[in-house]
Amino acid sequence: MKLSDLITPVALIDVKRMQQNIDRMQSQTNRLGVAFRPHVKTSKCVEVTQAQVQAGARGITVSTLKEAEQFFDAGVHDILYAVGIAGNKLPQAAALLSKGCDLKILTDSVPSAQAIVDFANAKGLVFKVLIEIDTDDHRSGIKPDAASLLNVAKVLADGGMAIHGVMTHAGSSYDLNTPESLANMAEQERSGCVHAAERLRAAGFACPVVSVGSTPTALAARSLDGVTEVRAGVYVFFDLVMHNVGVCDIEDIALSVLTTVIGHQEEKGWAIVDAGWMAMSRDRGTQKQTTDYGYGQVCDESGNALKGYVISGANQEHGIISRAGEPDLDIVKRFPVGTQLRVLPNHACATGAQFPEYQALAATGAVTTWSRFYGW
Amino acid sequence: MKLSDLITPVALIDVKRMQQNIDRMQSQTNRLGVAFRPHVKTSKCVEVTQAQVQAGARGITVSTLKEAEQFFDAGVHDILYAVGIAGNKLPQAAALLSKGCDLKILTDSVPSAQAIVDFANAKGLVFKVLIEIDTDDHRSGIKPDAASLLNVAKVLADGGMAIHGVMTHAGSSYDLNTPESLANMAEQERSGCVHAAERLRAAGFACPVVSVGSTPTALAARSLDGVTEVRAGVYVFFDLVMHNVGVCDIEDIALSVLTTVIGHQEEKGWAIVDAGWMAMSRDRGTQKQTTDYGYGQVCDESGNALKGYVISGANQEHGIISRAGEPDLDIVKRFPVGTQLRVLPNHACATGAQFPEYQALAATGAVTTWSRFYGW
Known part of the structure; x- marks a missing residue:
């Protein structure tokens, strides 16, 4: 098939550019010494995700449980669902676990953690749960210093859940457009998330994973001490917003x-x-x-x-x-x-x-x- | 199934409200003495379209040939594709004709009309073609008084196509928000389109159909003398933009x-x-x-x-x-x-x-x- 055979409009992927983008991000995270977990919400496409995995990605991030289902069926086992889970989605998450998916879910409040515990205990399940940290004031998550961080961890631990770690997304990096401000935001994202992990550990909770990332901060980060993995999504294609941000x-x-x-x-x-x-x-x-x-x-x-x-x-x-x-x-x-x-x-x-x-x-x-x- | 069983987010249709909206528009066009041809791009849903047809719609309007294919398969024969057709879509349009679809297509320029004629003549087909008229300066179409109106008609007629009529859409009605301004825009849409039809007829061309419409102008029109059919789409659900417009x-x-x-x-x-x-x-x-x-x-x-x-x-x-x-x-x-x-x-x-x-x-x-x- 050739371009001129296509009936417009068509969403066209320039595969060479895509591969260069994948290689650039993988090299960056390799250099920083952390695992890379691409956010596949950008493409929702098996072929694109396979290229990311082949380049060295360790697991994927999803924005919906449908993505988790589709990519699990396509052979990806290690999946982080990076949106605070609503109670009505817990049966869908449990079904993925029962099929053998290594699914991690997210919470940022006591009521939400309690809903996870109640459902899991009723079903005899253990969920791996990350706690969402708010490092840039733009959306969800618990502030690194907030008392509720330990309250949420306690609900999860008392309820028998596996506290898998902490996760943050400095989405306000999209509002920046200088290398210095991006590097500063990357450091803010890193230090806030690491601080939350240290508070959990000091209080006696396990916290193996420290997960950070957005396309701009992942590319701008100069050091990721204390971080175990980075997430980014739109880098695979990039776009005009990212061009204006300067990445x-x-x-x-x-x-x-x-x-x-x-x-x-x-x-x-x-x-x-x-x-x-x-x-x-x-x-x-x-x-x-x-x-x-x-x-x-x-x-x-x-x-x-x-x-x-x-x-x-x-x-x-x-x-x-x-x-x-x-x-x-x-x-x-x-x-x-x-x-x-x-x-x-x-x-x-x-x-x-x-x-x-x-x-x-x-x-x-x-x-x-x-x-x-x-x-x- | 009940609401509380649904996994969110969900696109919910309040069927009673939808039916009231359908009945309101059908009554309005009945009162004005014109056929109503709903634009099904809003719902892209067979059940919604069936409700419009049952209420009295005569044919449908589509924004893509995929809509034409889907609704033809669902039993609708009389279909107007209301976007100027790109040459690469003519084979798809021809395939619909060959299956028995009463498809009408659209043009607003000599090169586009010539492409239709060339393709149709090569395939031994006759397309029913409407000429798009620009009555409100907002998008596509030929001005009612422009010389090119007759040039386009001549290309179509000389090429053996069936000139089906003229069509306009006063989309700039979305920018208004008073009953008087909407009624004036409806009259501008009507009079411009009827004037184009009269010019075609005076020059010896057939012009059986005079098709106008947008949700705001269809609801605001006080008279539709010379018009044969009205089109509207979003009225079936309405939305906050239409509420701000005042309809x-x-x-x-x-x-x-x-x-x-x-x-x-x-x-x-x-x-x-x-x-x-x-x-x-x-x-x-x-x-x-x-x-x-x-x-x-x-x-x-x-x-x-x-x-x-x-x-x-x-x-x-x-x-x-x-x-x-x-x-x-x-x-x-x-x-x-x-x-x-x-x-x-x-x-x-x-x-x-x-x-x-x-x-x-x-x-x-x-x-x-x-x-x-x-x-x-």
Whole structure:
């Protein structure tokens, strides 16, 4: 199959770029002397995850139990479900354990820990549980110094659960854009999580795992003393948000949407394409960053970025391509009806999720279909 | 099955509200004396579409040829593909014709019309083609007075295609929010499209169909003289954007996301739920409207809106619920871990698209799974 055979819109993976991204992150975590556990929520694709495992990943991170089920069925056993578990999902988690999955679950409160204990005790199970630590004030987790850390550990230990360790995610690193601020955030993430682990150990609890990570902090970290594993997800494809954060070049972005020009509004300098928000997603992650790429950076059919051309507006199945600043009044000649273009996404996790499958484009030009899943 | 049996997040349809929305739109178009052709891109669900057809819809509108294929297989024959067709999709359209589908396609330029003619002539086919008219300057289409309207018609007629009519969509009605401005936009949409039809007829071309519509203009129209059919999509569920536009009450919104509280940040007044942007979508359509609902309006488990509580932040599988204005420092007691809530979406088309299935909640409390599809 060739690119020109594809019916647009298509989620295209540049396999060479993807492999370079995988190798870069694996080298970084090897250099820092920690295990790497990729977050597969970005791709939800077996072939992509296999490439990460082959490069040296030890286990995976998931954002849904459906991901855990799908990747366990595909042969991955060591799985961390990195979202505080809701009580209604405990039977699903138990079913994975009973099939032999080495699943770890997460909590950050006494009521949630108690729900885990009550369910597990009623079923005669032991869950491996990590305690979520809040090192950057952006979402869930217990502050490293908070009293509730030991309360949660006590509920788990008294209830017979295996305290597997502590986990944090400095997602606010996405708001930064200098090497120094990223390195500082990586250190804040590391030191906070290690401190929480030390408090648990000092109080007599086991805490074998200290798990940290986000794509920006994983790449910016200068030392990870006390950390046992790093997690990162979007690095596998990268995207325009990550480019604005400063951790990848435009030429590293491995996911794009192949689209076709279907019309124009010549006097406005618009080309209309068949990639609207259903294909690109509604993610406008670059809106508040240094460079706003609209709904995506336009590239030619070969993937070379066409500076200044973005999808500036999107309806469900229509994208409007225009040039930033002065309208391009030669747009009809530049991008005639039928022209194929690639568009780099703001956020690879969100754009990938719009597609039932990727088309994997090898350096040879060959195209292979890789399926992906969605839902819960 | 009951609500409490469901593993969250879940896309929930309130079937009674949906049926009321369907009946309202069908009554409105009946009253105006035009056929109604619902846009099924909103639901991509056979059961929802069947309810629209049973209420009196004549044919359907689709945004992708996959929708055409799926609904043709489900028994719908009269289908309008309402996006200017890319050349690479013509074989797919031809395959539908050959199976007996009464498919209509769309163009708005000479090159696109020529591509249709060239393909059809090579295959010995005749497509029914509508010409897209731009009545509100927001996206695709030919201006009602533009010379190219007759040029496109000539290419189609000379090439042996069946000119089926003209079609317009005043999508900029989404930017309005008063009855008068909506009625004016409906009249602008009507008069522009009818004028284009009259120009075609005066030049000797057939133009049996004059198709207009968007949910706001369809509901606001006072007369549709010269129009033969109306299209609308999101009315079937409605959403917060449509509420801000002023065409539905909060209590009319038939789609919500059922979610579970998984944690808190008590001192910030946050409850964390398992509906992040993967469930709600990244659509922030109310951001620039009168009332910004964040990623959605929070309701109790029974669907009663909890004024002031919205999903104010969202990561992939985490939503942050907070109260607008002053933080709710009683949030832990108000929404304990395990609490189920419903969240009304900004944009039903985008939120629905995140789910492989809906759970249809009948007035009796019974829950039935309705599958939906995605992709192209």
